[in-house]
Amino acid sequence: MAGYGQFCPIAKTMEVLDERWTVLIVRELLCGSHHFNELRRGVPKMSPALLSKRLRGLARAGIVVRLDEGNRIRYELTPGGRALEPVVMALGAWGVQWRSRLGEEDYDPTLLMWDVHRNLDLAQMPTGRVVLGFRFPDVEAAHREWWIVVAAGAVDLCDFDPGFPVTVGVEADLPTLVHIWRGDRTWAAALRRGDLRLEGSAEARGALPRWLTLSRFASVPREAPVGG
Helix, strand or coil, rough: CCCCCCCCHHHHHHHHHCCCHHHHHHHHHHHHCCCCHHHHHHHHHCCCHHHHHHHHHHHHHHHHHHCCCEEEEEEEEEEHCCHHHHHHHHHHHHHHCCCCCCCCCHCCHHHHHHHHHHHHHHHHHCCCCEEEEEECCCCHHHHHHEEEEEEEEEEECCCCCCCCCCCEEEECCHHHHHHHHCCCCHHHHHHCCEEEHHHHHHHHHHHHHHCCCCCCCCCCCCCCCCCC
């Protein structure tokens, strides 16, 4: 993008970060995505061509380095890229506190499940295979059902039935689980109201909230929007 023509360090920073999707790509790298397909799952509404273009721009800016692993490319943040973590986290905290209202277009099952699957507390989970099934009745059939499979320390997210018995099944409208994940609602309140339904043994159902950690922004206090 064209520069601002200012010596102000904020202007120089925004020359790198001000392009659409760029900060979200940095967010994904900070969250542990390193390969192109992983990054795509974290920004599912971004075209592959634009993602490639933004990654090249971040590499030119010294934010990202491309590492050739032979059969695929790995993307890593440089020291300068990793130094953006408090900036990106501050933006997220501000967004929760001051931009907490969501529109219908903001409820994305692909991003939700990608976030959920990479934020499990594996130390709280039993040994052996654990399968979590999620069903969103209000979502189109292609994205209605998801499975998370945990085995031998590896976590896989599937949008097709992996064929294993489900340890705990979760059924809820998409907005309900999004707001639980964000920390706007609690598991207990959603269960009491019948907005969240669980299937599985009583032990597994009771343990599920310990297995699924919430968004790192869940504890940020919300402010009432100006004007009510």
